[in-house]
Amino acid sequence: MRYLITGGAGFIGGHLAEALLREGHSVVIVDDLSTGSENNIAHLLGIPGFEFIEADIISMERLDNLVAGVDMVFHLAAAVGVELVVRDPARTIKTNVHGTERVLSAAIKAGGVKTLVASTSEVYGKSAKQSFSESDDLLIGPSTRSRWSYACSKLLDEFYAMACMKASGLPVIVSRFFNTVGPRQTGMYGMVLPRFVSKALAGEPLLVYGDGEQSRCFCHVLDTVDALLKLAECPDAVGRVLNIGTTRETTINGLAELVIERTGSASGITRIPYDEAYEAGFEDMRRRVPNISAISELTGWRPQRSLEDIVDDVANSLRGAAANNRC
Numbered sequence: 001m002r003y004l005i006t007g008g009a010g011f012i013g014g015h016l017a018e019a020l021l022r023e024g025h026s027v028v029i030v031d032d033l034s035t036g037s038e039n040n041i042a043h044l045l046g047i048p049g050f051e052f053i054e055a056d057i058i059s060m061e062r063l064d065n066l067v068a069g070v071d072m073v074f075h076l077a078a079a080v081g082v083e084l085v086v087r088d089p090a091r092t093i094k095t096n097v098h099g100t101e102r103v104l105s106a107a108i109k110a111g112g113v114k115t116l117v118a119s120t121s122e123v124y125g126k127s128a129k130q131s132f133s134e135s136d137d138l139l140i141g142p143s144t145r146s147r148w149s150y151a152c153s154k155l156l157d158e159f160y161a162m163a164c165m166k167a168s169g170l171p172v173i174v175s176r177f178f179n180t181v182g183p184r185q186t187g188m189y190g191m192v193l194p195r196f197v198s199k200a201l202a203g204e205p206l207l208v209y210g211d212g213e214q215s216r217c218f219c220h221v222l223d224t225v226d227a228l229l230k231l232a233e234c235p236d237a238v239g240r241v242l243n244i245g246t247t248r249e250t251t252i253n254g255l256a257e258l259v260i261e262r263t264g265s266a267s268g269i270t271r272i273p274y275d276e277a278y279e280a281g282f283e284d285m286r287r288r289v290p291n292i293s294a295i296s297e298l299t300g301w302r303p304q305r306s307l308e309d310i311v312d313d314v315a316n317s318l319r320g321a322a323a324n325n326r327c
């Protein structure tokens with residue numbers, strides 16, 4: 001099979017490309033390297049069946065031809081990361097809405113190429129439910145708070161994907177990723193775990209935003225990739241919206257303490273108010289736990305790796321990167 005991964009030089013896309021190539025498929029990646037990096041795919045360049053095209057999916061002229069030449073599209077390209085979204089909500093909306101519209105139109109023009117659209121747990125917004133299921137009502141904050149532009153743009157992508165299926169018979173799958181973490185994720189755009197591990201390895205204070213009692217569920221990127229591979233092969237996943245995440249809940253304070261313990265660091269923890277970390281009036285969710293029974297029943301998938309595995313993998317990968325930089 002031949003796959004197109006938009007945003008394939010990003011954190012999740014690079015791992016997905018690696019897994020598909022390992023299974024003997026061919027992979028073409030389109031990425032404008034805005035938040036992604038060639039470092040994420042450097043080890044894949046030169047492998048037969050792998051191609052990287054540096055381009056913006058919104059303006060790329062060859063996109064229609066490219067999509068026509070593949071069996072399936074994983075559409076991961078997006079403006080990602082809370083800091084980036086708060087800093088530049090206009091770019092977030094343009095990339096996420098126009099980019100997805102272009103990819104889905106190309107898939108329709110090509111006669112109906114199956115497309116998986118990456119969405120996010122952010123769409124559950126401020127809901128106070130114990131755990132989030134795909135059919136839940138969604139409670140997004142006001143449009144005067146820029147962080148919600150990410151959730152709204154991704155939600156529009158979901159509606160558009162479903163509309164394309166209804167109008168043109170396009171086979172689509174929507175995956176709602178909860179916090180996905182692991183080696184090669186950058187902390188530059190606000191991702192908490194790589195920021196914490198870098199600080200711990202440097203012996204500097206870990207910066208916790210807010211009171212740190214907000215909790216998240218952190219899923220290893222290799223578990224996320226396993227879920228994507230299973231969904232790609234599952235005919236009944238077509239037309240579905242599916243949560244992908246782990247159900248183990250950890251507070252950000254707990255994560256900071258675990259990182260310090262696993263890395264053997266002497267770092268302390270410094271708390272910074274949200275207003276200072278992001279913008280005045282920043283709104284956050286206290287909890288965000290997925291219900292993953294839908295994907296488990298459909299494909300048998302459940303995450304396999306623990307949070308301790310994740311922290312160790314991220315620390316080892318950052319130590320390796322630092323050693324390479326010194327050589």
Ligand SMILES: NC(=O)c1ccc[n+]([C@@H]2O[C@H](COP(=O)([O-])OP(=O)(O)OC[C@H]3O[C@@H](n4cnc5c(N)ncnc54)[C@H](O)[C@@H]3O)[C@@H](O)[C@H]2O)c1
Pocket residue numbers: 006007008009010011012013030031032033034035036037055056057058075076077078079080095099118119120121176177178179180181
């Ligand atoms: N990592 C997570 O925890 C998480 C959680 C929820 C949803 N997601 C979704 O998963 C997908 C992948 O996220 P990620 O964590 O790998 O982030 P990432 O930033 O590493 O990957 C996104 C990639 O898209 C590329 N890109 C952005 N705009 C583009 C454009 N116009 N044309 C071509 N390429 C473009 C970036 O350069 C980057 O490589 C995204 O759609 C994101 O919204 C991720």
